[in-house]
Amino acid sequence: IQLTQSPSFLSASVGDRVTITCRASQAISSYLAWYQQKPGKAPKLLIYSASTLQSGVPSRFSGSGSGTEFTLTISSLQPADFATYYCQQINNYTPITFGQGTRLEIK
Amino acid sequence: EVQVVESGGALVQPGRSLRLSCRGSGFTFGDFAMSWVRQAPGKGLEWVGFIRSKVYGATTEYAASVKGRFSISRDDSKSIAYLQMTSLKTEDTAVYYCTRHVSPYYDILTGYYEEEYYFDYWGQGTLVTVSS
Numbered sequence: 459i460q461l462t463q464s465p466s467f468l469s470a471s472v473g474d475r476v477t478i479t480c481r482a483s484q485a486i487s488s489y490l491a492w493y494q495q496k497p498g499k500a501p502k503l504l505i506y507s508a509s510t511l512q513s514g515v516p517s518r519f520s521g522s523g524s525g526t527e528f529t530l531t532i533s534s535l536q537p538a539d540f541a542t543y544y545c546q547q548i549n550n551y552t553p554i555t556f557g558q559g560t561r562l563e564i565k
Numbered sequence: 566e567v568q569v570v571e572s573g574g575a576l577v578q579p580g581r582s583l584r585l586s587c588r589g590s591g592f593t594f595g596d597f598a599m600s601w602v603r604q605a606p607g608k609g610l611e612w613v614g615f616i617r618s619k620v621y622g623a624t625t626e627y628a629a630s631v632k633g634r635f636s637i638s639r640d641d642s643k644s645i646a647y648l649q650m651t652s653l654k655t656e657d658t659a660v661y662y663c664t665r666h667v668s669p670y671y672d673i674l675t676g677y678y679e680e681e682y683y684f685d686y687w688g689q690g691t692l693v694t695v696s697s
Contacts, residue, residue: 491683491684493610493684499689500662500687500688500689500690501602501610501662501684501687503667503683503684503685506681506683507683512685544609544610546610546684548681548682548683551626551682552626553612553626553628553629554600554612554615554682555612556609556610556612557609559609559610
């Protein structure tokens with residue numbers, strides 16, 4: 459199952475509302491997660507099962523969608539949110555696949 | 566505090582072998598499935614393979630790109646998972662992350678606990694460079 463994220467690159471300002479989309483090549487129910495990765499660091503789980511916020515993740519992050527289209531929304535961008543974001547599907551866990559990433563930069 | 570720490574990364578020649586280790590602490594290692602995920606320089610994330618917990622038979626699955634060359638094992642008495650890599654290729658050059666899977670969940674439809682395949686804890690990564 460292929461995952462395609464859009465956009466691949468996003469420039470935004472602190473306080474903006476941002477949405478990143480992940481499209482699956484076939485239906486994956488709600489078996490999707492979102493990760494945040496900062497340069498030189500390991501990825502961090504933000505959301506799983508499409509919309510469940512991982513413990514300790516700020517509530518400005520939210521996820522939605524099912525089937526083939528999913529979104530990650532950051533309601534009000536903070537300086538710490540500038541990073542690369544990846545979606546991951548586990549519906550068909552052999553193989554587990556990731557999207558190509560969305561790089562979020564400060565405008 | 567839950568921690569996952571990889572070790573064993575190195576510079577190796579094509580065709581050679583290398584074994585990575587992943588030590589977990591702060592949790593009951595044997596209760597969790599573990600995955601390896603890699604990231605080539607400047608590229609995205611690629612899942613390499615996982616090993617289920619012993620309750621689920623400690624079975625393994627691999628990405629097509631490494632199947633037959635890489636194998637994952639675990640020693641729960643030492644809280645360590647291993648990634649044995651053989652016949653290394655230049656395209657295997659990457660930072661290798663060890664990850665813990667999210668806790669199994671209770672499926673009310675089946676009446677069983679089911680493995681999860683999301684990754685809630687990651688190590689800091691270990692660099693494997695394959696070059697002559």
